[in-house]
Amino acid sequence: MNLETVENLIHHEPGVLLYFWGEHCNVCHALQPKLFEAFDQNFPKIEKIAIDVGEHADIAAHFGVFSIPTAIVFLGGKEFARVSRNVSIPALVERIERPYSILLS
Template identity: 45%
Template sequence: MKQINSLEQINSLIDTREPVLVYFSGENCSVCKALKPKIEKEVLKNFPKFELREIKVDLYKEIASSFSVFSIPTIVIFFDSKEFKRYGRNISVSCFIDEIKRPYKLFTE
């Protein structure tokens, strides 16, 4: 995942209308570090059109607060420049993938 370091950067990416996954994590978050490669692998395998980005909330608190992210890890999915779904803390990778399949297909075909 590419790192985001400014609010303008993430907003311009969301405005492209492409599917975007934003992964909010922290430097000292063991759950974040364990979950990230699993999410990344499954999303790249199942949803190749997604733009994957990561925001380290301990470094960029203003970005996290502008997206109302107050716990980590948090995943925010955007379709057509709008927030579609938000996942936080206890995330099942298989359930996550299953929930995204139908809207991904609708927005990308």
Template identity: 45%
Template sequence: MDVEILNNLVETEAAVAVYFSAPHCGVCHALRPKVEELFSENFPAVKFIHVEIDKSPGISGELGVFSAPTLLVFFEGKEFLRKVRLMGIQELQEKIERPYKILF
């Protein structure tokens, strides 16, 4: 995936979540399935995208993501949430729930 494709998705989809990970990041790999499950079960209308920082440095640079894991959530083309490194599933759910219900 490149920057233009991602930017197009953010602009055209009502909601997009982008999860950034790094190849040798244990936390990234342990957290990713939990974050994906949160979105698929509780926020199914959000398009979930996984980006590996080492394979897509252009996207990381464009969005200012320099550490992993990082989660960016966009609603209607605007960045709503940015969580870097430490993120709890319950906390994510609470922060996303209200705007999600308003939008959908």
């Protein structure tokens, strides 16, 4: 995983979820499977990528990620949603449903 690969996915996939997490973040470990499951069920065309900020600080810096967990959703190559720290999965799903159905259905 490198920045070029991530940028390539963002610009060539219809939708991308970047999930920034840390090895010693218990919330990050608990949230990721629930978030990815919600996206699998509701947004099957969105590519999901988990990025460990300890291993890929350059990618986190490029996207302006300063706290974890952080989830950034790109639709059509553009950043559409960003949530950090206190992530509400139902609120994020609700926020993405309409544009996802318009852009990717």
